[in-house]
Amino acid sequence: MTTKTMSIVNQALSLSASERANIAQLLIQSLETSESYEEEWLDTVEQRRADILSGKVTPIKWNELKDFVYQQ
Numbered sequence: 001m002t003t004k005t006m007s008i009v010n011q012a013l014s015l016s017a018s019e020r021a022n023i024a025q026l027l028i029q030s031l032e033t034s035e036s037y038e039e040e041w042l043d044t045v046e047q048r049r050a051d052i053l054s055g056k057v058t059p060i061k062w063n064e065l066k067d068f069v070y071q072q
Contacts, residue, residue, distance in 0.1 A: 001009070012023055051057040 012020060015023070048057070052059055
C-alpha cells in the first residue's frame with residue numbers, strides 16, 4: 001500500500017464502528033459494476049434455495065465446513 005493509502009486507512013480506523021461500517025458499505029458499493037447487482041444476488045439466492053428444497057444440494061452446518069476447511 002502507498003503512504004497515502006495507509007494514511008487513509010489509519011484515519012478510517014480511528015473512527016467509530018458505525019462510521020467505519022458506513023465507509024465500508026460505500027467502498028463495497030463503489031466496486032459493484034452491475035446496476036442489477038441486487039437482482040442478480042436475489043436470483044442466486046432463489047436458485048440456491050430451490051437446489052436445497054429439491055434435494056440437489058444438502059446444506060451442512062458451519063462447524064462441519066469450518067472443520068473440513070481447516071483440516072486441509
